[in-house]
Amino acid sequence: MNTTTGSARLGPSGLYSFLKWIPVVALIILGLSLFSNTIIDTDIWWHLSAGRYIFQTHTIPHADIFTYPSAGHEWIDLHWLFQVILYGVHSAWGSYGISILFILIFSATFLTLWGACRPVKYRLAAFLLFWLALMACSSRFLPRPEAFTYLMISLYVLLLHGFERGHCKQAVFLLVPLQVVWTNMQGLFILGPFLIFAFLFPMVVMPFGARVLKREWSRPQPDSVKRLAAVFLGSIVACLINPYGIQGFLFPFTLFTRAGGLENMFARSIAELQPPFSGYNLTTPLKYFGVFLALSAAALVLDFKNLKVSHIIIFAGTAYLALNARRNVPIFVIAFLPLAVFHAGNLLERVEQGWNGKFRSVMKAIGVACAILLALVSAFYAFSVLTNRYYISDKRAERFGFGFKEQMFPNGSFVFLKEKEVRGPLFNNVDIGGFFIWKMYPDEKAFIDARLEANSAEVFAEYFQAMSDPQAFEALSQKYGFNAIVLSHGSGDALFLMPDLYSSPRWTLVYLDPLAAVFARNRPENATLIAENRVNVALNHIPFLSPNDTLNASSSKMLQGILDTVAAVPPSDAEAQNRFALGLLLLVMGQPERAIAYFKAGLELMPSSPEGHYNLGLAYDRMGQTEMAVESYRKSLELDTEHTFAHVNLGRIYDERGLKKEAEKEYRLAIKYGGEMPVPLFNLGALSYEGGDRDAARNYWQRALKADPSFTPAREALNQLESPSPSSH
Structure with a gap:
């Protein structure tokens, strides 16, 4: 007797249903592997320091408190809510807790984007575009305030795209309280009203334009126009709900002037502010961004029958930002991804209708083959990420794992400064300014850090001139009376300066490890420090590892144990x-x-x-x-x-x-x-x-x-x- 039931057989349709889930699983694994990278971002330290300050003083700073050249300089810290959350997580679960927080944020962003794409007409096209999106954004999966901006953009596109298709009529009002949160998280909050405007503008203007041009245009429901107009006005008011009022509202426009264009002083000195295709270090994510940009533009143009003004506005506005500064690449990718999937699906549907169902079995077989190929490529890249080959081959500092990257931050040099009670004024290079603040404030203030909103262009110009000219550095030293210098010699400008400092009769090298060096000024007050700690690079043994690298020690032991087991794959x-x-x-x-x-x-x-x-x-x-x-x-x-x-x-x-x-x-x-x-x-x-x-x-x-x-x-x-x-x- 045949006991095999029909449900146990895996026929052609069942096999197809099974195979179509393979790229889904592969994309999830790829995404989680890319989200799980050790913390290398130096800005995290001044964010943690600001969060600590707000926790301890219950006040939000309005002027720079962390550096002495810019002391009292206006500081509009619109990241304050992000900083409070970051410091709270770090206090409770340590650096591993921070890693988990951002894995959840990035995962929520892409899950929301998938929701914004539904219903998906052609899953394979959607999978390909999502794969390109993950790869294009992979260099920006960092524990920064922008992560919340990515999540907010995905939520806005979900609600607005749904509203455009006749859904989310009540849920669209959620954008107003979301705008309040976004405004106090990150300086790119102005993108919220921009996205709402992109969908509102054609609803208001195009009916009038169609009348003038004597063309037919589907007139929106008056109730829909009123709803979205109310949401837009509400979002503008929400932008004013911040500790700085109108100054906070205008801050993004100042921020935009400091990004993009090689002629801009900030862009010349900071890699992430350079245009993506400027010729400087064209990384793998930027190459995939170029592919995503080209495919999105093609889908938008070729699907002219379903062309929407709102989509053109979003494409043009966010592409402009992305092409001006590489840190803005995820803004375009995330904002346009559901729209690219929408237009690509329409194109493929038109192609299929043109064939009148012919070659359907052949196309289905090709689709399965492409899905399997996409899954294999995703698996290859996931393995490359897990073994760190992806990052090493791209000359990037990220590594697969959790918590702070070991031997990344010069903890030993600051332990030395504290143990030896070296007093300021202290000079530091900009790369370690945030870490300086975390380790030394309030006892000592840093000379400079990477906060563009707190340090003026004049301070940056003064700093960069000094780092490239020993005479200018000595003049700066005399101006501020530096007593000691701490340099992270992993940066090119510090390497340029160190030989001159080492040979100078004014300075003595008193500390050196693989990450940083400390120089003390030759003056009577430092005589004992110099006599006991002088370093001769021709004779002294230099440790292979930086001592006191205990930055992950505050993490939950159980959480650390679990995640270290996961991250044990790459050496x-x-x-x-x-x-x-x-x-x-x-x-x-x-x-x-x-x-x-x-x-x-x-x-x-x-x-x-x-x-x-x-x-x-x-x-x-x-x-x-x-x-x-x-x-x-x-x-x-x-x-x-x-x-x-x-x-x-x-x-x-x-x-x-x-x-x-x-x-x-x-x-x-x-x-x-x-x-x-x-x-x-x-x-x-x-x-x-x-x-x-x-x-x-x-x-x-x-x-x-x-x-x-x-x-x-x-x-x-x-x-x-x-x-x-x-x-x-």
């Missing part, structure tokens, strides 16, 4: 990175032999690091061992064919050896991968000049000068080229 590369950092520090301090030992030690732990091999080559280069340098540069390029500086240095060595064709090839590769860089352009000009092609030389040198107007060699070469030769007199 930590902190020890290797610290060896590389120390090697680079010793190299700029004039100790290439010791640097080589550290680079080799790092490469033993992380042999696939192109940067480690490049820096090893640089050390050999400084010692005149060009054969070893060439070997290391080539190894670096084997691991990363787009390593611009390896191409430049390899080209220079070939040039010095008389291998002109090989040198030209390397210089051209450097420009191909790194954009208009002055050094390879100048060297190509020199090669052209040596070959007798003065016009080509002039062109290369002009390009070098355009790339960097302060590049003196190109200016001098052009002057010499244009000046009359002695034989012409």
Whole structure:
């Protein structure tokens, strides 16, 4: 007797139903893996410090309290509610609690976006766009106030898109209290009224336009127009409900002037404010953003029969923000994702109707194959994230895991300052300003941190000039009377300054670890500190790991134990990175032999690091061992064919050896991968000049000068080229 029931059989339709869930599971796994990255954002520290201040004093600051050059300077801290939540979570559950909080926020954002897409006409198109959205936003899944902005945008699009389709008639009023919360969370709250306006504008204006143009236009219900107009006005009033009133309402417009455009001083100094396609560090997320942008634009244009003015406004407004500053990329992606799914679904539906049902079985098979392919690609990227290959290959600092990233923040240097009772005024580089505030305030104030809304453009300009010019730094030191300096030598500007400080008779290096250095001014008050703690980089042993890295110690032990088990997949590369950092520090301090030992030690732990091999080559280069340098540069390029500086240095060595064709090839590769860089352009000009092609030389040198107007060699070469030769007199 056959005991097999019909429900146990898995026929073609059942198999299809099963297969269509595979990309769903794969996308969920990919999303959760991308959301789960260790905390590397330095801004979190001043947010925690502000939250602590508000908790302790029950007041919201209106002027800068954390830095001494900007003391009393107006500070509109519209993040205060975010800061209170952040500090409350940290106090209760530590850094691991913060990680869980933001995993939940990002998950809620994408679940809300899926709800805004329903009903989904073509799931595969939706899956593809969601996959692109996850990848495009992946560099911004950080514990920042913007996370709440992403959630708010998704909620607004859910309610407004639903209202546009005749739903959410009562729920749309929820946007007013949501606006109050958003206004006190993050400075981009003005996007709330913008999104409402985008849907309201065509409802009010288009019927009049249709009458003038004598075209038919579906007139909205008067009740719907009144509802949305009331919500829009209510959202404007809600923006005024903040501790700063009208000043707080106007703050986003000030914020927008500080983002975007390479001509802007802030954008030149802060990577996230640069345009995404400016040529600077085109990361994997930015490439996927380009694909998402192109597909969204195509869907919007090709689905002209269902084109809505509200969608055009949202596309244009948010795309403008995204194309001006890379930190705004998720704003466009999240705001337009449900609309892109809507238009893509309409297009595919039209295609299917055009075929009158023909090839349906073939298209269904292709759809299944594409769904499986998408699931496999998602699984590949999830595995790449879980093993940290995704972040390492993209030269990003994030790592899969929870809590603060180990060996990321210079805790040991501040423990030293406190134990030795080193008094201010203290100078710090901007990278560690927030951490300085967390560790030292209120006993000491920082010199500067990354708060654009608290530090004026003048203070930033003064700081950046000092970090690039030792004489300007000494003048700044005299102006403020620095007693000690703490520098995170992982930043390029600090590395530039440290050799001058080390050789200066005014300063003595008294502390050094893989993350930071402390210099004390040579004055009688510091005599004991200097005598007991002087560091000689040629002789002293430097620890491979920064001491006192206990920033995750306050986390719930049970929560930490569970999450550490989940994050046990990838090995930590902190020890290797610290060896590389120390090697680079010793190299700029004039100790290439010791640097080589550290680079080799790092490469033993992380042999696939192109940067480690490049820096090893640089050390050999400084010692005149060009054969070893060439070997290391080539190894670096084997691991990363787009390593611009390896191409430049390899080209220079070939040039010095008389291998002109090989040198030209390397210089051209450097420009191909790194954009208009002055050094390879100048060297190509020199090669052209040596070959007798003065016009080509002039062109290369002009390009070098355009790339960097302060590049003196190109200016001098052009002057010499244009000046009359002695034989012409």
